[in-house]
Amino acid sequence: MPQTAPNGAQDSRAAAYERNLYQVAQGGRYFTWYGCGSCHGRSAKGPLNLGDRVWVHGGALDQVYGFIAERHPGATAGYAARIPAEQLWQITAYVRNLPRLTPEKRRRQDLDQVGEPQGSNWTGPVR
Amino acid sequence: MSGLQSALEPAGEQAAGIHGLFWLMMLVCGAMYLLVLGGVAWTLWRAFRRRRPASEPTIDPPDIGLNRGMLGWAGLIVVGLTVLITASFLVERNIAAARARDALEVRVTGHQWWWRIEYRDPRTGGWIETANELHLPLGRTTRVALGSADVIHSFWVPNIAQKLDVIPGRINLLDLTPTRPGWFRGQCAEFCGVQHAHMAFDVKVDAPEDFERWLAGQAKAAAIPADPVAARGQQVVTGGQCAMCHTIRGTPSTGRAGPDLTHFGSRRSVAAGTLTMSRGAVQGWIAQPQALKPGTMMPPVALSGPDADAASRYLMELQ
Numbered sequence A: 001m002p003q004t005a006p007n008g009a010q011d012s013r014a015a016a017y018e019r020n021l022y023q024v025a026q027g028g029r030y031f032t033w034y035g036c037g038s039c040h041g042r043s044a045k046g047p048l049n050l051g052d053r054v055w056v057h058g059g060a061l062d063q064v065y066g067f068i069a070e071r072h073p074g075a076t077a078g079y080a081a082r083i084p085a086e087q088l089w090q091i092t093a094y095v096r097n098l099p100r101l102t103p104e105k106r107r108r109q110d111l112d113q114v115g116e117p118q119g120s121n122w123t124g125p126v127r
Numbered sequence B: 001m002s003g004l005q006s007a008l009e010p011a012g013e014q015a016a017g018i019h020g021l022f023w024l025m026m027l028v029c030g031a032m033y034l035l036v037l038g039g040v041a042w043t044l045w046r047a048f049r050r051r052r053p054a055s056e057p058t059i060d061p062p063d064i065g066l067n068r069g070m071l072g073w074a075g076l077i078v079v080g081l082t083v084l085i086t087a088s089f090l091v092e093r094n095i096a097a098a099r100a101r102d103a104l105e106v107r108v109t110g111h112q113w114w115w116r117i118e119y120r121d122p123r124t125g126g127w128i129e130t131a132n133e134l135h136l137p138l139g140r141t142t143r144v145a146l147g148s149a150d151v152i153h154s155f156w157v158p159n160i161a162q163k164l165d166v167i168p169g170r171i172n173l174l175d176l177t178p179t180r181p182g183w184f185r186g187q188c189a190e191f192c193g194v195q196h197a198h199m200a201f202d203v204k205v206d207a208p209e210d211f212e213r214w215l216a217g218q219a220k221a222a223a224i225p226a227d228p229v230a231a232r233g234q235q236v237v238t239g240g241q242c243a244m245c246h247t248i249r250g251t252p253s254t255g256r257a258g259p260d261l262t263h264f265g266s267r268r269s270v271a272a273g274t275l276t277m278s279r280g281a282v283q284g285w286i287a288q289p290q291a292l293k294p295g296t297m298m299p300p301v302a303l304s305g306p307d308a309d310a311a312s313r314y315l316m317e318l319q
């Protein structure tokens, strides 16, 4: 289990995450849990759309990871202090896989996760 | 046959009804079974007595007694089944009828692999959240609204009531009317993934005054630790990665993905019945949740030795 950030675009640990659909899907789950979807959700536009193949801050493994961990805008200036390393690997794998996630599959995933906790305003699937 | 997780030692109205039904079925089916065995024995005995040399072919005359016996037997089956159906109808009607009474409202959400539990606050009308430990007032009906965050689970406290499946996208209602105080144990009763076996919860039935006192305690925000080590622990837990997933009311920790930890130290077990509550267990859980409950959705969070020590000390103080 990685405890550190990728050491470059070709980090040898990458395949275990990026080519493993379980890890990618776990990344999607934590993406929801950590509330990323409230800004980067399915209908996100422009720089907030993470699935459009346009990477404003670079699309290589270490660039995406590094941006989320160290430079992402917001209260904590980067999520490294908030998200453990392994989840960052999984989330990076998920985000980098988004361009390949067809609308049909993404809809399916949203349906699967509709009851799951999302961000800190979540009040539960029971209403 | 007895114990804190047994349907054969009922401690609730619903479970008592089902327990009665169980013994009635045992009695009716047992009596029928003994009759069948008796019939077999009798037949064998008759055949043995009438044995003749094999060379002598015979044609048996029609046996009127046997025909009558068969008719009586069919009648007996009809009577037995009617008794069982009627009894089961009455018991189920009784279980459903409890819904009409003034009930305490509780929401329970199944997660892979733990239980989120919320009580309606009698003072504010809001919800008081806790996890993995259900407290119930003695003699009063509690109506549990069951929801699921992910897959199908099943909610079962065998001593108190029947089980009910927890279905994603649905709310199922289950009534629990405990009749005996004490500790019991509930468990997820529908396979829901690798850690299904570690998806248990403790159940405490208390006198109504004690229950009210407990609930008022749970409604409070977390205590601010006086001890400097625990205070450091508070910084570690509420200012770092844990805060993304756990709520500790009264601190900056507001995550919703994992169990509410506001009064974690008052619980009896750790991680849905995986470990008995102790400081060692808590510290071990923080250090390596994946080793203790492989597959759990809680990730290992890298903390230095002193920080992990402080964090567990703080969590134990969340009474």
Ligand SMILES: [Cu+2]
Binding pocket: B110, B113, B152, B153, B154, B188, B189, B190, B191, B192, B196, B199
């Ligand atoms: Cu389950």
